[in-house]
Amino acid sequence: MIADNLQRVRARISDACVASGRSPGSVALLAVSKTFGSDAVRAAHAAGQIAFGENYIQEAVEKIAALTDLPLQWHCIGPIQSNKTRLVAEHFDWVHSVDRLKIAQRLSEQRPAGKNPLQICLQVNIDGGANKAGIPPEAALELALQIQSLPNLQLRGLMTIPEPAADFAAACAVHAIARQLFDALNASGLALDTLSMGMTADLEAAIHSGSTMVRVGSAIFGARTYPNPV
Numbered sequence: 001m002i003a004d005n006l007q008r009v010r011a012r013i014s015d016a017c018v019a020s021g022r023s024p025g026s027v028a029l030l031a032v033s034k035t036f037g038s039d040a041v042r043a044a045h046a047a048g049q050i051a052f053g054e055n056y057i058q059e060a061v062e063k064i065a066a067l068t069d070l071p072l073q074w075h076c077i078g079p080i081q082s083n084k085t086r087l088v089a090e091h092f093d094w095v096h097s098v099d100r101l102k103i104a105q106r107l108s109e110q111r112p113a114g115k116n117p118l119q120i121c122l123q124v125n126i127d128g129g130a131n132k133a134g135i136p137p138e139a140a141l142e143l144a145l146q147i148q149s150l151p152n153l154q155l156r157g158l159m160t161i162p163e164p165a166a167d168f169a170a171a172c173a174v175h176a177i178a179r180q181l182f183d184a185l186n187a188s189g190l191a192l193d194t195l196s197m198g199m200t201a202d203l204e205a206a207i208h209s210g211s212t213m214v215r216v217g218s219a220i221f222g223a224r225t226y227p228n229p230v
């Protein structure tokens, strides 16, 4: 079932690329395995999936430990408290949810010697939700420049989680704001290659507006049976 679902998601991604005149290889798929066990990850890996996203650090660390026999790539996409940065620095390959300098500094200091630099995206609050995680768009350049100067981190791009939109056009409009910010940062001298946006419900709109990585959970693994504890 997971293999079939993955096949369908890959087809959605390539159809969306073709529909917007993009190359099907230009959008990466991150399989969001939060709340699902290591068996589900194994099944997805057997169907060719390498990159997995997790929100809850403790849950992720246990899963990662149970799967060290597979060559997987782990992305942290959930909120990070200061007291969890060491676990993140030790166990993950990517972090999409950096939204303040202090967290980045701790990740940099705590990245074990000998590991590749941790790959970083800044989480941007693109639609201005009052209680939402993420930096305001106008703060992105300054934080990006600060993070670029830290050792053991490699700044790759931006991540967004917009509110559900009313329809395709509305979703595209919000994602387009993120893409404009991404392009503006690159025009200011950054070399970002990753725009992490789009989930099960809105991946077509995100790809239409220039996403380079979609994060898909329920369309691959099924509905989650326990809610987000955040």
Ligand SMILES: *Cc1c(COP(=O)(O)O)cnc(C)c1O
Pocket: 032, 034, 055, 077, 078, 161, 199, 200, 201, 215, 216, 217, 218, 219
């Ligand atoms: C859960 C989650 C996803 C995947 O959501 P689906 O709607 O199940 O595809 C993507 N990104 C983040 C940050 C998430 O927390």
